[in-house]
Amino acid sequence: MFLPRSQAVPERARGLPSLAGASASGAEVERIVALDGCPTRVVLRRHARARRISLRVDAWRDAAVLTLPPRVGEAQAIGFLTTHARWVLEQLAALPPRVDFAPGARIPFLGEERVISHQPDARGAVRLDARAPEILRVPGELSHLPRRVTDFMKREARAAIKPLVAEKAAVIGARPGRIVLRDQRTRWGSCTAAGDLNFSWRLIYCPPGILDYVVAHEVAHLRHMDHSPAFWATVAEIAPTPKRSRAWLREHGLGLHRIG
Structure with missing residues (x-):
């Protein structure tokens, strides 16, 4: 899990997959990042043709999605994300409620x-x-x-x-x-x-x-x-x-x- 100040625990210690060295389009990992103190699901994905970091909110995964150029590191990507924390949280909060198929739904x-x-x-x-x-x-x-x-x-x-x-x-x-x-x-x-x-x-x-x-x-x-x-x-x-x-x-x- 990323720390609130966007410094990551080493990959080996967490046992999580890393994006380091992965430049192929579609390579991605998921993280939980504290945005303004709110644990937020984040998807980091590579795109071989990306020229800059892009950010969007995925309504189906309730997550912020960062698309990264091949050579951009996770720390830089998370730093970019934290500068847009308020926008991400507002977008996620504005999503319609999720309704699961369950008794009484x-x-x-x-x-x-x-x-x-x-x-x-x-x-x-x-x-x-x-x-x-x-x-x-x-x-x-x-x-x-x-x-x-x-x-x-x-x-x-x-x-x-x-x-x-x-x-x-x-x-x-x-x-x-x-x-x-x-x-x-x-x-x-x-x-x-x-x-x-x-x-x-x-x-x-x-x-x-x-x-x-x-x-x-x-x-x-x-x-x-x-x-x-x-x-x-x-x-x-x-x-x-x-x-x-x-x-x-x-x-x-x-x-x-x-x-x-």
């Missing part, structure tokens, strides 16, 4: 709040309670609950997205390829040159209108592989309120990535 499902109810003695599939739809019932062992809820969300996302793709593609006379669900961090969907459509399974958290818009956006790319006026005209043809939907995703999207 409240999570969105198609825009409506659901409460995870763990039922260790029950059997069968994860399901929404027909008599109490605000409850998501999860049978089985507690250790399996996060995976089972994730699998449920992925299945429901596919079940919601697939018919929307078919419906909107028929309107514009397009022929979609495969539909693939991923956990994409930088985009909600994408369309390949072959016509395959990729979507984030986390869209199942969104209100139906938002999900509808993202599907329409990607289906429109089957006709226009760009963001030209003709593309946006196609989106408007098969999706209501595209501007409002994009604004909703900008406001709430990061929070959806911090669920589960």
Whole structure:
């Protein structure tokens, strides 16, 4: 662990990997650094083409990420970090709360709040309670609950997205390829040159209108592989309120990535 004054305990004493001599892109280590007295997760990574130190906050890892040129040492990097300590701490504090899949957790499902109810003695599939739809019932062992809820969300996302793709593609006379669900961090969907459509399974958290818009956006790319006026005209043809939907995703999207 780094000391508050940014002096490191020797690598051998800590038994931690070192970045010393590692110049290849992608080489990285993690540290806990005291920023203004607050223990903060820090990722130090090398990039062979970097010309200066860069700093960003990774919302998925709750960490400050320092990208270093090949010859910059850790002490210099941590010194740079401490000069920006207030900014890092403010950015981390401003992140939406993280919500784990756990008993009692409240999570969105198609825009409506659901409460995870763990039922260790029950059997069968994860399901929404027909008599109490605000409850998501999860049978089985507690250790399996996060995976089972994730699998449920992925299945429901596919079940919601697939018919929307078919419906909107028929309107514009397009022929979609495969539909693939991923956990994409930088985009909600994408369309390949072959016509395959990729979507984030986390869209199942969104209100139906938002999900509808993202599907329409990607289906429109089957006709226009760009963001030209003709593309946006196609989106408007098969999706209501595209501007409002994009604004909703900008406001709430990061929070959806911090669920589960």
